[in-house]
Amino acid sequence: MPVSTPFQSFAEYSSDAYQEFDVIVIGSGIGGLVTATQLAAKGAKVLVLESYIIPGGSSAYFEREGYRFDVGASMIFGFGDKGTTNLLTRALQAVNVTLETIPDPVQIHYHLPHDLTLRVHRNYEKFLQELITRFPHEEKGIRKFYDECWNVFNCLNSMELLSLEEPRYLMRVFFQEPGSCLGLVQYLPQNVGDIAKRYITDPELLKFIDIECYCWSVVPADLTPMINAGMVFSDRHYGGINYPKGGVGQIALKLVEGLEKFGGQIEYKARVKQILLENGKAVGVQLVDGTVYRGKRIVSNATRWDTFGKLIPPELIPRAEHKWRERYQKSPSFLSLHLGVEASVLPPETDCHHIIVKDWEKMEEPEGTIFVSIPTLLDPSLAPKGYHIVHTFTPSWIDEWEKLPESEYEAKKEEAAGRIINQLETFFPGLDAGLDYMEVGTARSHRRFLNRQDGTYGPIPAYKLKGLLGMPFNRTSIRGLYCVGDSTFPGQGLNAVAFSGFACAHRVAVDLGL
Numbered sequence: 001m002p003v004s005t006p007f008q009s010f011a012e013y014s015s016d017a018y019q020e021f022d023v024i025v026i027g028s029g030i031g032g033l034v035t036a037t038q039l040a041a042k043g044a045k046v047l048v049l050e051s052y053i054i055p056g057g058s059s060a061y062f063e064r065e066g067y068r069f070d071v072g073a074s075m076i077f078g079f080g081d082k083g084t085t086n087l088l089t090r091a092l093q094a095v096n097v098t099l100e101t102i103p104d105p106v107q108i109h110y111h112l113p114h115d116l117t118l119r120v121h122r123n124y125e126k127f128l129q130e131l132i133t134r135f136p137h138e139e140k141g142i143r144k145f146y147d148e149c150w151n152v153f154n155c156l157n158s159m160e161l162l163s164l165e166e167p168r169y170l171m172r173v174f175f176q177e178p179g180s181c182l183g184l185v186q187y188l189p190q191n192v193g194d195i196a197k198r199y200i201t202d203p204e205l206l207k208f209i210d211i212e213c214y215c216w217s218v219v220p221a222d223l224t225p226m227i228n229a230g231m232v233f234s235d236r237h238y239g240g241i242n243y244p245k246g247g248v249g250q251i252a253l254k255l256v257e258g259l260e261k262f263g264g265q266i267e268y269k270a271r272v273k274q275i276l277l278e279n280g281k282a283v284g285v286q287l288v289d290g291t292v293y294r295g296k297r298i299v300s301n302a303t304r305w306d307t308f309g310k311l312i313p314p315e316l317i318p319r320a321e322h323k324w325r326e327r328y329q330k331s332p333s334f335l336s337l338h339l340g341v342e343a344s345v346l347p348p349e350t351d352c353h354h355i356i357v358k359d360w361e362k363m364e365e366p367e368g369t370i371f372v373s374i375p376t377l378l379d380p381s382l383a384p385k386g387y388h389i390v391h392t393f394t395p396s397w398i399d400e401w402e403k404l405p406e407s408e409y410e411a412k413k414e415e416a417a418g419r420i421i422n423q424l425e426t427f428f429p430g431l432d433a434g435l436d437y438m439e440v441g442t443a444r445s446h447r448r449f450l451n452r453q454d455g456t457y458g459p460i461p462a463y464k465l466k467g468l469l470g471m472p473f474n475r476t477s478i479r480g481l482y483c484v485g486d487s488t489f490p491g492q493g494l495n496a497v498a499f500s501g502f503a504c505a506h507r508v509a510v511d512l513g514l
């Protein structure tokens with residue numbers, strides 16, 4: 001049984017009185033859950049501690065008045081049925097669970113400045129044709145650029161994806177797939193912008209490549225790692241974008257089902273206050289209610305800023321973490337509108353995902369890029385009959401929302417929502433009049449409900465870095481402590497954090513001798 005005790009000194013926790021696990025995972029985001037399920041499947045005794053009431057973190061859901069809204073993640077990669085990069089499919093299979101998904105025929109419908117309107121079709125050639133029709137003089141460059149993305153993807157998709165911190169695995173994949181490994185070594189230090197500019201000169205087309213990157217990496221092409229672009233720009237045509245039936249929240253619920261099948265445990269409303277150290281090694285955790293658990297290995301799915309500075313006190317932050325903070329900064333959060341609307345508002349043939357930019361110069365400013373996701377076009381069961389969900393969000397920094405009295409905060413939310421809805425009226429006339437439900441989330445909501453410092457979407461380069469080379473893997477400078485999720489290699493994205501989970505579990509399993 002767990003033991004509750006007021007915190008006094010670390011020595012107190014070395015007693016045998018506390019329940020001990022092989023691995024304790026702090027947080028049940030997709031990164032944390034993939035780590036936990038992989039380890040449980042290998043026979044480890046695993047405990048996941050989640051501060052919220054349900055699992056999933058940024059990929060969780062909430063229900064209001066007959067609507068089931070996705071909290072954040074809405075465009076899901078990783079559910080393909082072939083190759084090795086379909087990491088969500090693989091993570092579920094590993095613990096004997098499955099999830100039905102619905103293929104999305106168009107990844108994004110772009111509405112960009114100067115009437116640049118384009119659809120990224122699931123069919124690669126159809127997408128290229130649409131782009132080439134708009135930029136016929138750049139046909140060669142377009143093909144060369146996107147084909148180079150396929151080179152990266154084909155390297156990744158030909159090999160088993162596990163921990164790059166495990167030398168025996170590296171040797172194995174190198175002997176199995178030497179060409180792919182050398183290909184990846186070549187791309188690891190590169191960014192998309194440099195490669196795009198090798199083939200493309202039209203400034204408007206280069207702006208298009210910028211938004212192609214920005215809409216998932218929240219930085220333009222010059223700062224976006226080529227490896228990640230290879231995954232995103234190719235997998236959308238290979239495994240495709242597939243929406244989980246029942247909503248994005250099902251992914252975490254299914255992983256928890258699988259975790260429990262394999263003897264793992266999860267506790268909700270279990271907020272970790274600190275990671276306990278003995279002689280510099282992580283040996284357990286203490287919850288805010290005083291409960292202590294011991295673990296042979298501790299994995300944090302909280303962001304790096306929350307892990308080092310909150311769970312590990314500021315005076316013990318390792319030097320490597322300070323260095324990391326010089327290279328990476330917090331991305332903005334999002335202002336999110338979760339809308340329930342009358343079905344008549346959506347014109348026939350509306351696509352599920354839209355990106356709207358009115359002015360290239362303002363693409364990275366708050367409200368400069370508007371994201372829209374209408375999941376009920378794929379799964380109508382998420383809303384009452386005759387209604388749709390429109391989830392729209394736009395980058396927004398915490399500073400705008402801090403230190404406001406409650407009434408001002410509410411009024412500011414209303415005003416911001418009004419501005420976004422106004423912009424959307426151009427594409428969905430009658431949206432305002434057809435509103436049935438609205439909930440507005442700010443950077444403050446993301447911080448509060450997702451436990452992410454400043455509500456950040458994740459780390460972004462502070463200046464132009466060498467591709468992915470600066471992103472840390474799962475081990476940290478503190479013995480026994482690992483990180484997983486979007487502040488580890490390769491960064492944001494559900495498929496990306498799933499990779500981080502596979503890699504983390506692999507490294508921990510080797511360290512535990514499993």
Ligand SMILES: NC(=O)c1ccc[n+]([C@@H]2O[C@H](COP(=O)([O-])OP(=O)(O)OC[C@H]3O[C@@H](n4cnc5c(N)ncnc54)[C@H](O)[C@@H]3O)[C@@H](O)[C@H]2O)c1
Nearest residue numbers: 027029031051057058072073074075272451485486492493
């Ligand atoms: N595809 C999309 O449209 C989209 C949109 C938004 C976010 N996302 C992705 O979702 C991913 C996030 O996944 P992730 O695995 O990094 O984690 P996450 O942030 O989703 O989950 C972390 C979990 O840890 C919990 N937690 C944090 N601190 C805790 C503590 N002290 N005690 C107990 N629990 C604690 C949080 O409550 C949360 O549930 C990001 O990569 C992001 O890119 C995708």
Ligand SMILES: CC(C)=CCC/C(C)=C/C=C/C(C)=C/C=C/C(C)=C/C=C/C=C(C)/C=C/C=C(C)/C=C/C=C(\C)CCC=C(C)C
Nearest residue numbers: 174181184216228231353354371372373490492493496499
């Ligand atoms: C041995 C030798 C010599 C060498 C070695 C080398 C190697 C092996 C290397 C390797 C590497 C690797 C493995 C790598 C990996 C990578 C990966 C996996 C990656 C992944 C990625 C992914 C991603 C990035 C994804 C993303 C996504 C996202 C973010 C999304 C998002 C979305 C959004 C936000 C949008 C929405 C929209 C609307 C709504 C409209």
